[in-house]
Amino acid sequence: MSSTQPRDAPAREMYVDPRFRSAADRFFERFQRRGDGGGAVAAYLHGEKVLDVWAGWRAKDTRWTHDTVTLCFSTGKGVASTVVHRLADRGLVDYDQPVATYWPEFAAAGKERITVRELMSHRAGLHNVREVAPTQKVLLDYRAFADALAAARPDPRRFQGPGYHAVTYGNLVAELAARVTGKDFTTLLKEEVSDPLGAEELWFHVPQESRVRIARVFPTVKPGPMPWSTTGRILSGLPGLRAIAEAGMAEGFDELARSPRAHDAVMPGWNGVFSAPALARMYAAIANDGVLDGNRYLSSERIAQLSETQTRRRDYVLGIRPHWRLGFHPAWLRVERMPRRSVGHYGFGGSGAWADPETGLSLAFVSNRLGNRLQPIADGRMSAIGGAALEAARAAG
Template identity: 25%
Template sequence: MVDGSCRDDFAPLQSLLESHLASGEDVGAAVAVVHDGELVVDLWGGSARPGVDWTRDTICQVWSVTKAMAGLAFLTLVDRGEIDLDAPVASSWPEFGAEGKDRVLVRQVLGHTSGVPGWSTPVTVTDILDLERSEALLAAEAPWYEPGSASAYQIVCHGHLLDGIAFGATGRRLADVLHDDVMAAVGGGFRLGVPEDELSLCADLINPPPSSIDYAALPPDHFLLRTVPNPLLTPEVCNGTEWRRGAVGGAGGHGTARGIALAQSAVSHGGLVGGTRLLSEETVARIHEPQAEGPDLLLMLPLRFGIGYGLSSPSAPAIPEGAAWWTGYGGAIVVNDPTRRTTVAYVPNKLADHMVSSPRTDAYVRTALECVS
């Protein structure tokens, strides 16, 4: 039922995956661990979609783990001096300075404090797949609240904001930076925009149980109600070819646990992946600079954001102090622990009731880190 490789001291992690697949807690899933520069766990199993096994090269949408991948690619541009974290966004993307946003800083976008967590204009899935159009709408937005004063999770538009800055500064789309400068260096395994000849590798997402959030109890102008349905991204939409071919850097990335863990291990290994330096130690250190701490205005949870990543938080009890991480709707996660020189990635196709934490995902993270200890 489970295939791949697992070093003996990580056997409890393999047992956990096997038990979850046997019980139906997972239908198809993969987990990978990079420790001290070595890929010590690379496991997968179950079904990618009805009648199709999950294989070594199966890729699955990881929702907001895409944000960590987009953030990593963006930080390579920072590292090369093409973008200044402390500069106004408008210095690279002049149109973004509209409606009083001229003082919003690049690092505030990376820390979810831009003041623009979504679109006020009604948008469709087709609209947000058109990056030029949807980024222009974000540039024209008036801030929903005082930028920099708190986080309001940029639930779908985060990748659009980063792409707008990257394109303005370099003339390159962030998806191209991710593919050509990051993933090519680690042997692939993550796509922001699945090419036609790789669509057959995609696992189908399986609907989660009903949400524990009581949406009816929220005031009609709550940020969650202004963003989640605009546009509504259901598993049915995300299992479609149009969405998979798109490059929505806040939610639409598809990858293997192995590819995610290898690329992200730069953050837990001082910027190095094998013999390749993706980031300087100075840039890695900036990831851990807090940009926001406290109740998030959209997710309604106490969260801490650094630059491009979440930091340890009471809302995510499995995340160790000092880690840089993020997770995706339904349960996918990547955790970079520089203290242990360890990166853990988990990719499921069966979605759980999970925004930033849930028992299934927490068990994978805790088990992996206990094996290191």
């Protein structure tokens, strides 16, 4: 990057630290054909950039370039959570206080004792987006969505274990942060994350002038031969799959994933539009004990808290034990020894980002190709690329 280029401007030239060539090779291997779509990966080690590459196609006839951004779905949960952690670091939020302390209306329907800690580890019992936002109109209306969440009755399964708030999580933490500060969440994201870290391309409501840079996601989000809405109604009536449909199959989600209307709204649970370098910079501060470019972003104590597992119980939505942190999960990588203190968040389709405080490594991978040829949910790209980068960081000492 030239000395005259703004800190938050996308680098126009790719960069590969020789120690991370294997991770770059694994990335480029996955974008050989137009059908692979496009993507980017960026990484920092001890706060220094070691990887910034891109490849493939952002649209049918348009190459992915240095300034391409894309919809990253649940990757945004980690970004939204970081806003709350910044507020907690200044004493404005206490994880063990009831959410209703900051958001009084949230106390309705028996939620008066649900804490911020429980909310941020998916233990609030508010996973059911199909009930809270039964139409696209509610889903796209931030105020209506927040009011519906405040009025909702929590699922009693929350006492048995976490239940992944696939769509609702982002709006819950966004409203919490807004109530604490009196500012809208778009302003908070800019003030608490983008500006202090020089990471502009972290958007939920995408600026109009930047929308030409958004990659076209594909294929169409479709869980089977039937329409999305029909499949959602059927699955929500099946005991073994009901919770997954309730949490993740919001009405009209398939259409919104490819619609410009998604970029007009603030839905931090799923509609984040990011670049890989911006995500990697945010997580670089977490990986580097809260410091980036010589400036303290989060306290050492806060970084230690982020790595703590909040619950080891089985998630009643996902059916696994995600070992939720405060707004994050561990990095899941193709390595023999997993990074146990890592924090991050992956998204539908395969994008994601994470930090590993043990090695000082952060990495972000974004792509407009959802999953693989068999299903759109996810694939092994992040796992393989991230695994190669982690091994390189460990070897670098």
